[in-house]
Amino acid sequence: MTTLTNDTTVAAGAAEQPAASGLAGATGTLLRLATAGSVDDGKSTLVGRLLYDSKAVLADQLDAVERVSRAKGLGHVDLALLTDGLRAEREQGITIDVAYRYFATGNRTFILADCPGHVQYTRNTVTGSSTADVLVLLVDIRKGVLEQTRRHLAVGQLLRVPTIIVAVNKIDLVDYDEATYERVAAEIAGVAADLGVPNLVTLPTSALVGDNIVDRSERMGWYDGPSLLELLEAAPAASEITELPFRFPVQLALRPQDAAPEFRDYRGYAGQVATGVVAVGDEVVVLPAGRRTRVSGIDTHDGPLDEAFAPQSVTIRLADEIDITRGDLIAAAADAPEPTQDLDGMVAWLAERGLRVGQKVLVKHGTRTVQGIVRDIHGRLDLDTLTPQATETLELNDIGRIRLRLAAPIAADDYTRSRRTGSFLLIDPQSGGTLAAGMVRGETSFSDAATIEPDQTLTWVI
Amino acid sequence: MTTRTLSHLRELESEAIHIIREAVSELERPVLLFSGGKDSVVMLHLAVKAFWPAPVPFPVMHVDTGHNFGEVIAYRDATVERLGLRLVVASVQDYIDDGRLLERADGTRNPLQTQPLLDAIAEHRFDVVFGGGRRDEEKARAKERVVSLRDEFGQWDPRNQRPELWALYNPRHRPGEHVRVFPLSNWTELDVWRYIEAEDIELPNLYYAHDREVFARDGMWLAVGDVTEPREGETVETRRVRYRTVGDMSCTGAVESDAATIADVIAEVAVTRITERGATRADDRLTEAAMEDRKKEGYF
Numbered sequence: 026m027t028t029l030t031n032d033t034t035v036a037a038g039a040a041e042q043p044a045a046s047g048l049a050g051a052t053g054t055l056l057r058l059a060t061a062g063s064v065d066d067g068k069s070t071l072v073g074r075l076l077y078d079s080k081a082v083l084a085d086q087l088d089a090v091e092r093v094s095r096a097k098g099l100g101h102v103d104l105a106l107l108t109d110g111l112r113a114e115r116e117q118g119i120t121i122d123v124a125y126r127y128f129a130t131g132n133r134t135f136i137l138a139d140c141p142g143h144v145q146y147t148r149n150t151v152t153g154s155s156t157a158d159v160l161v162l163l164v165d166i167r168k169g170v171l172e173q174t175r176r177h178l179a180v181g182q183l184l185r186v187p188t189i190i191v192a193v194n195k196i197d198l199v200d201y202d203e204a205t206y207e208r209v210a211a212e213i214a215g216v217a218a219d220l221g222v223p224n225l226v227t228l229p230t231s232a233l234v235g236d237n238i239v240d241r242s243e244r245m246g247w248y249d250g251p252s253l254l255e256l257l258e259a260a261p262a263a264s265e266i267t268e269l270p271f272r273f274p275v276q277l278a279l280r281p282q283d284a285a286p287e288f289r290d291y292r293g294y295a296g297q298v299a300t301g302v303v304a305v306g307d308e309v310v311v312l313p314a315g316r317r318t319r320v321s322g323i324d325t326h327d328g329p330l331d332e333a334f335a336p337q338s339v340t341i342r343l344a345d346e347i348d349i350t351r352g353d354l355i356a357a358a359a360d361a362p363e364p365t366q367d368l369d370g371m372v373a374w375l376a377e378r379g380l381r382v383g384q385k386v387l388v389k390h391g392t393r394t395v396q397g398i399v400r401d402i403h404g405r406l407d408l409d410t411l412t413p414q415a416t417e418t419l420e421l422n423d424i425g426r427i428r429l430r431l432a433a434p435i436a437a438d439d440y441t442r443s444r445r446t447g448s449f450l451l452i453d454p455q456s457g458g459t460l461a462a463g464m465v466r467g468e469t470s471f472s473d474a475a476t477i478e479p480d481q482t483l484t485w486v487i
Numbered sequence: 488m489t490t491r492t493l494s495h496l497r498e499l500e501s502e503a504i505h506i507i508r509e510a511v512s513e514l515e516r517p518v519l520l521f522s523g524g525k526d527s528v529v530m531l532h533l534a535v536k537a538f539w540p541a542p543v544p545f546p547v548m549h550v551d552t553g554h555n556f557g558e559v560i561a562y563r564d565a566t567v568e569r570l571g572l573r574l575v576v577a578s579v580q581d582y583i584d585d586g587r588l589l590e591r592a593d594g595t596r597n598p599l600q601t602q603p604l605l606d607a608i609a610e611h612r613f614d615v616v617f618g619g620g621r622r623d624e625e626k627a628r629a630k631e632r633v634v635s636l637r638d639e640f641g642q643w644d645p646r647n648q649r650p651e652l653w654a655l656y657n658p659r660h661r662p663g664e665h666v667r668v669f670p671l672s673n674w675t676e677l678d679v680w681r682y683i684e685a686e687d688i689e690l691p692n693l694y695y696a697h698d699r700e701v702f703a704r705d706g707m708w709l710a711v712g713d714v715t716e717p718r719e720g721e722t723v724e725t726r727r728v729r730y731r732t733v734g735d736m737s738c739t740g741a742v743e744s745d746a747a748t749i750a751d752v753i754a755e756v757a758v759t760r761i762t763e764r765g766a767t768r769a770d771d772r773l774t775e776a777a778m779e780d781r782k783k784e785g786y787f
């Protein structure tokens with residue numbers, strides 16, 4: 026192809042090579058990645074480097090970034106500008122909100138969410154991490170573990186991001202020194218152990234220079250592990266969602282009175298399979314009512330299916346006429362959650378105004394939204410000691426444990442078992458704003474009688 | 488054991504259908520922005536799938552700049568007819584004719600779309616506006632939520648967006664506010680084309696290579712038409728071109744191309760070194776933050 030702009034915009038490096046590994050792949054499975062770590066640790070630069078070195082930056086984008094870098098008087102191309110796209114971000118040199126970028130290698134398609142490091146924008150980091158399969162946590166090797174590093178690692182663990190990779194970054198600024206790397210790696214491993222993070226992978230990087238991002242560095246004879254991209258290509262995708270029991274939150278009932286004549290009596294329930302697999306003939310239970318029935322058909326616009334699995338969007342027909350509406354859950358009869366009006370959950374509090382006992386909120390779980398009232402605040406995570414601490418309120422950016430009484434039952438799973446059906450939102454009934462990210466705790470959530478330890482002996486781990 | 492993994496294209500499809508169904512179920516008065524451009528065509532195709540066998544339960548809206556490619560308007564009307572949809576047209580020309588909007592010196596009407604769009608949203612009390620915007624198009628769009636709040640002036644506040652957690656979308660808002668919903672947020676240009684191939688979706692034929700009278704301006708090929716006359720020194724020639732995006736004729740350029748089929752286009756897009764907006768949109772080149780500024784005011 027020749028275009029006019031192709032001739033006039035010849036940028037260095039990336040532009041001269043075909044997009045062999047840039048956009049051409051775009052097949053295979055999807056992996057969602059989010060960055061985390063303290064302000065200026067190099068998250069945006071790392072994402073930019075990942076895109077640049079895998080030839081996923083197009084010539085006009087690179088041209089624009091070069092132009093702005095020159096105008097700022099920088100001696101190098103600031104790859105962070107590939108994601109820091111807002112005017113305010115470019116002026117201040119920080120990331121404010123998540124930027125999403127896309128690239129593919131031979132066998133994987135990636136969605137990159139570059140998140141902010143600043144404490145003020147933690148809600149955006151939680152946003153980017155909530156859907157991530159992999160969290161890449163950066164640490165500036167000169168600074169070691171900072172409060173934001175601890176907070177973001179706690180967020181990653183709380184949200185149960187399946188894989189957490191720590192990039193000990195700016196290794197170029199300590200002359201690629203192994204001892205310094207080992208010290209920082211041990212420090213972060215200690216925090217991870219306290220938080221209960223399993224199998225943390227750590228590697229030394231320079232996002233600025235490009236060491237161990239796409240290609241293995243030749244400046245560190247002492248490190249013979251994989252590069253970041255190699256780790257990402259090998260990371261497990263979230264395929265195990267099909268191995269969990271079947272869950273199907275009903276989005277809406279389809280009863281098309283005004284459809285073609287052959288569908289006048291059609292009655293189906295549209296939704297996305299949250300977890301598991303369902304086949305025609307399977308016995309299911311409709312919650313919270315508890316009615317049992319069988320699946321009589323699985324429909325899509327492309328024709329009927331014998332089975333559907335997560336995360337397919339389908340329409341399910343049932344053998345019996347049951348009153349089903351949005352917010353109901355169709356679940357495997359043999360392994361269904363117990364509906365409850367008492368919710369014990371962890372929350373990441375994301376609103377300016379704090380949370381108090383007695384406060385009324387809306388709880389959105391799956392496709393169901395119910396009223397709730399805060400019964401107890403069962404402590405907040407102290408980021409210095411990484412242990413729970415008694416508190417009257419939860420404030421902005423706090424991670425805490427609460428108990429809610431609900432106006433109507435929900436059928437939820439333990440979040441640590443199922444991110445998709447164990448997560449909930451707290452919503453402000455007045456403004457409609459989102460107040461908190463919530464995660465159902467399995468062990469005590471389904472019992473009214475569950476005892477709460479007195480405040481002095483808070484013992485939970487996130 | 489059978490492996491149950493969706494290809495990434497089918498995962499994107501499923502995500503988009505889920506988003507469309509959520510927004511329609513949670514709120515009252517949805518509308519889908521439909522220009523006849525490839526992204527809006529794919530979005531409408533997904534809406535059809537989301538509600539089948541029921542018909543699409545909302546109208547579509549076209550913000551008509553009055554500078555249209557004839558074949559795109561014909562395609563728009565045929566599609567609306569085929570699906571039995573209600574079409575709302577917000578006309579930039581009407582605003583110019585009665586003086587509510589002033590024609591710009593550069594003749595470009597893309598930025599003029601915002602006012603008619605917001606007025607139509609208010610008049611019809613739409614509370615969900617589906618847009619075909621994709622995060623890979625542009626750096627300000629890369630920052631956009633799937634469900635994105637607009638205040639009572641239609642403004643986007645990129646510094647203060649609502650958190651968006653898991654697939655638990657929250658489209659609640661105060662009276663007078665509305666949400667923009669972008670089901671194709673996570674799709675790339677190549678994904679869109681692969682999907683068009685997989686689903687065999689018909690598009691206006693200017694997306695494929697054809698001979699056209701064009702002239703060069705600002706590093707783009709502009710079509711000769713009623714509103715795009717060559718200026719002095721600009722010579723008209725016949726070239727084999729196609730469009731990567733379809734918008735206001737005065738600021739949407741063609742690219743030279745021999746890609747006559749969907750497969751040809753996919754091969755072309757897969758190796759291109761220029762983004763689709765970079766190659767074809769004059770309005771995004773005005774300033775560094777042209778798109779961000781338009782979006783803050785309420786643009787698509």
Ligand SMILES: Nc1nc2c(ncn2[C@@H]2O[C@H](COP(=O)(O)OP(=O)(O)OP(=O)(O)O)[C@@H](O)[C@H]2O)c(=O)[nH]1
Nearest residue numbers: 064065066067068069070119120142195231232233
């Ligand atoms: N020497 C060196 N500098 C780096 C490296 N990575 C990033 N930097 C520099 O560190 C500064 C901050 O980089 P960013 O990528 O913007 O940091 P960030 O983590 O995205 O910052 P926030 O998003 O605002 O939290 C910039 O000046 C980068 O050039 C590195 O590996 N080595």
Ligand SMILES: [Mg+2]
Nearest residue numbers: 068069119120
């Ligand atoms: Mg950043």
